Amino acid sequence: MADEVILLDFWPSPFGMRVRIALAEKGIKYEYKEEDLRNKSPLLLQMNPIHKKIPVLVHNGKPICESLIQVQYIDEVWKGKASLLPSDPCARAQSRFWADYVDKKIYDLGRKIWMCKGEEQEASTKEFIECLKVLEAELGDRHYFGGSNLGYVDVVFVPFYTWFHAYEQCGNFSIEAECPKIIAWAKRCMQKESVSKSLPDHEKVYGFVLELKKKFGIE
Amino acid sequence: MAEEVKLFGARRSPFSHRIEIALKLKGVSYEFIEEDLQNKSPLLLKYNPVHKKIPVLLHNGKPIAESIVILEYIEETWKTNPILPADPYERAIARFWAKFLDDKCIPAAWNACWAKEKEREKTMEEASECLKTLEGELKDKKFFGGDKVGMVDIVANFIAFWLSALQEAVGADLLTPEKFPVLFKWSEELVGCPIIKENLPPRDQLMAFFRARLESSK
Numbered sequence: 001m002a003d004e005v006i007l008l009d010f011w012p013s014p015f016g017m018r019v020r021i022a023l024a025e026k027g028i029k030y031e032y033k034e035e036d037l038r039n040k041s042p043l044l045l046q047m048n049p050i051h052k053k054i055p056v057l058v059h060n061g062k063p064i065c066e067s068l069i070q071v072q073y074i075d076e077v078w079k080g081k082a083s084l085l086p087s088d089p090c091a092r093a094q095s096r097f098w099a100d101y102v103d104k105k106i107y108d109l110g111r112k113i114w115m116c117k118g119e120e121q122e123a124s125t126k127e128f129i130e131c132l133k134v135l136e137a138e139l140g141d142r143h144y145f146g147g148s149n150l151g152y153v154d155v156v157f158v159p160f161y162t163w164f165h166a167y168e169q170c171g172n173f174s175i176e177a178e179c180p181k182i183i184a185w186a187k188r189c190m191q192k193e194s195v196s197k198s199l200p201d202h203e204k205v206y207g208f209v210l211e212l213k214k215k216f217g218i219e
Numbered sequence: 220m221a222e223e224v225k226l227f228g229a230r231r232s233p234f235s236h237r238i239e240i241a242l243k244l245k246g247v248s249y250e251f252i253e254e255d256l257q258n259k260s261p262l263l264l265k266y267n268p269v270h271k272k273i274p275v276l277l278h279n280g281k282p283i284a285e286s287i288v289i290l291e292y293i294e295e296t297w298k299t300n301p302i303l304p305a306d307p308y309e310r311a312i313a314r315f316w317a318k319f320l321d322d323k324c325i326p327a328a329w330n331a332c333w334a335k336e337k338e339r340e341k342t343m344e345e346a347s348e349c350l351k352t353l354e355g356e357l358k359d360k361k362f363f364g365g366d367k368v369g370m371v372d373i374v375a376n377f378i379a380f381w382l383s384a385l386q387e388a389v390g391a392d393l394l395t396p397e398k399f400p401v402l403f404k405w406s407e408e409l410v411g412c413p414i415i416k417e418n419l420p421p422r423d424q425l426m427a428f429f430r431a432r433l434e435s436s437k
Contacts, residue, residue: 050319050352062308069314076307089295090281096288101269134269 005030006058008044010037012208014107015067016055017159017198022071024194025150026078068099071155084152098138098145099156105131106160114170114209115218125171132179139185154189158199161186165202166209224249225277227263229256230420231428233377234286235274239418240373241290245297287317290370302370316356316363317374324349325377332382332389333436339391346393353378354402361408372409379406379415384422388429 007023007030009016023030035044035054047056047063057064057073064073075084085092109131112124135157139145145153164175164186176183189195213219226242226249228235242249254263254273266275266282276283276292283292294303304310324346331339331346353375357363363371372379378394383406386393396403409415 059308064308064311064315066315066318069311069318072314073307073311076310089292090278090283092295093283093288093292096291097283097285100285100288 003028004058004060006033007031008033008035008041008047008054008056008058010035010054011200012162012205013054014159014163017162018067018155019055019057019070019074020198021150021155021158021194022074022084024198025082025084025155026074027081028074028078068103068156071152075152082149084146084150084155086146086151095145095152098135098153101131102135102153102157102160106157110160110163110167113167114213115216117219121171125167125173128167128171129173129175129178132175132182136179136181139181143188144185150189150192150194158186158189158195161190162199162202162205163209166206169206170209170213222247223277223279225252226250227252227254227260227266227275227277228273229254230418231425232256232273233381236376236418237286237373238274238276238289238293240368240376240415241293241302243414243418244302244368245293245299247293247297287321287374290317290373294370300367302364302368302373304369313364313369313371316353316371319349319352320371320374320378324353324375328378328382328393329385331393332385332391343391343393347398350378350394350399350402354399357401357405359401362405368409368412368415372405376409376415378402379409380419380422381425384425385429388426389433 005023005028007016007019009019009032011034020032033041033043035041037054040052044054044056045052047058048054048065051065053065055067055070057070059073059077064070071084085095106128109124109128113121113128116124142148144150145157164183168175190199224242224247226235226238228238228251230236230253239251252260252262254260256273259271263273263275264271266277267273267284270284272284274284274286274289276289278292278296283289290302294301303313327342327346327349331342334342360366362368363375382394385391392398394403394406410419
């Protein structure tokens with residue numbers, strides 16, 4: 001029986017990108033549905049009534065919400081190919097810890113960088129760089145967080161790479177100057193088709209951020 | 220080979236209590252190390268340098284931090300009395316509710332209890348919405364996990380026990396049998412389980428702690 005997989009998504013969402021990468025890594029065919037977040041579809045509201053947010057993964061009619069949960073689900077259901085989480089429980093716990101760290105820190109700090117000004121922006125930029133340095137230390141000399149192959153933490157973190165340019169422009173700083181290994185790692189990930197085809201162009205993302213800033217009346 | 224399991228925690232903390240429930244449910248022997256949260260031990264800072272928080276589980280010398288990450292680890296390492304369903308879809312649903320509790324429900328309940336007068340109404344409404352959603356998920360089940368205590372019940376321990384002490388200490392009435400009969404019944408059921416009850420902090424001590432905190436915030 002053929003699987004029916006639908007992804008309700010929004011093109012610049014780093015959370016949606018995570019799921020796109022996971023599906024691509026596993027070679028899963030799916031229907032991509034672009035949502036207009038100012039005018040959410042009845043399907044989205046029906047499939048995620050509690051949060052009303054994207055991404056929503058619909059597998060044979062059943063919805064799964066929250067990007068980390070979706071990526072784990074994909075890894076568990078399509079077991080045969082491209083394992084994202086390691087098999088050893090201790091290593092799995094470490095992967096989950098770092099994915100949780102990315103989730104707790106990167107989006108909110110990044111958001112403050114482009115939304116705020118002055119002292120608040122400076123403080124957020126400083127903390128953002130500190131978090132990247134912590135991640136850089138964790139990566140160490142490995143090719144990927146997953147070791148020799150793309151893993152769970154890579155999938156969870158790399159979508160933010162397409163937002164780095166926007167953060168840098170808004171915050172007036174260079175991520176490469178502060179965390180060269182993170183940039184090297186991101187570029188390595190981008191050489192994989194599953195990643196490069198899932199991430200939009202960073203200029204397009206920056207353009208989107210500028211539109212948002214205008215809409216919110218920021219600077 | 221003898222297993223060495225240590226838990227760095229605090230009796231007062233619901234996050235620490237979550238881990239004790241899971242270990243006990245699975246019959247795992249462990250050493251509990253009570254941390255003074257105002258004066259964290261060098262060992263804790265060594266084992267959780269990133270967040271410097273409890274709980275931290277140490278298994279044969281390897282540390283694991285973040286309570287839900289620890290719960291998943293315990294589930295995968297000790298197979299007795301599973302706390303997550305076997306089916307991947309059901310597992311995703313359980314993880315969704317655990318996340319809802321941690322990200323939305325528990326912070327909303329906490330904030331509503333500590334809110335200043337002018338924010339009280341709004342925060343109480345938000346918290347009530349969360350509890351209503353939670354009650355909707357429970358429906359007519361004994362526990363979120365079905366007939367047995369599962370991960371969602373464990374993660375909801377704050378709602379089952381700590382909330383009652385907190386709301387009484389600050390004079391809020393968020394979770395009552397009149398407002399949320401199903402959830403209230405579940406909370407009594409959960410706290411009534413021997414494994415859950417035996418490691419709860421004494422309610423009067425918890426209330427005294429919350430009252431002291433309320434006084435110092437005035």
